[in-house]
Amino acid sequence: MLISSSDSGSGSRQSSAPLRVQTFIRSMLARSLLNRWSIFAFNVLIALPLTLALVEVAILLWGAGFQHHATIHEAGHLIEGMGVILIGWGVVLEERPGVSHLLGGLPTEDPDREAAIDALCHHCGLALLVLGLVAEILVQCVEVPDHIINTDRIERVVLTGGAVFLALGLATLARLSAGLAAFRALIPLDPEGSLPEAGPR
Secondary structure (H helix, E strand, C coil): CCCCCHHHHHHHHHHHHHHHHHHHHHHHHHHHCCCCHHHHHHHHHHHHHHHHHHHHHHHHCHHHHHHHCHHHHHHHHHHHHHHHHHHHHHHHHHCCHHHHHCCCCCCCHHHHHHHHHHHHHHHHHHHHHHEEEHHHHHHHHHHCCCCCCCCCCCCHHHHHHHHHHHHHHHHHHHHHHHHHHCCCHHCCCCCCCCCCCCCCC
């Protein structure tokens, strides 16, 4: 049975319509989740519980009742949980170009500007990844049996070290947020209204 060219053209258009819709949805997700203000908002959402967790850890480790084993365990659990969050968010930031490409890509009208944002996110994301990992490593040093890594009587000191790395992660989030909020000042418009080439800073 022969199929006319008009029928085949109609089938092709019908099959490409869902693909265009899928591409549009993915592109909207990339624009909504990975633009600089969305990243700024995610930073704030992570920084708030991180700040509360650091205060709670300080109370558990050095406040009243710090000698109880349960408080040491709870402090370690908090540090480990927040470390996982920093690691996950750090990976997303570090791989912003890859994630945006997976979702369909960000706008390409200003490739230099997007490249500069990518560089800023990459450096801070890598820092968050390392800080979260070190915090988790210190927690595991306390969790493993003492005949493997002996942290007897220094658990609070070791976990305080983990909390310090979380605090550095909080400072990194603040630094990234400040950089994103002031990003227009980093790439000013020239008199003709075009963006200059963005270089490393």
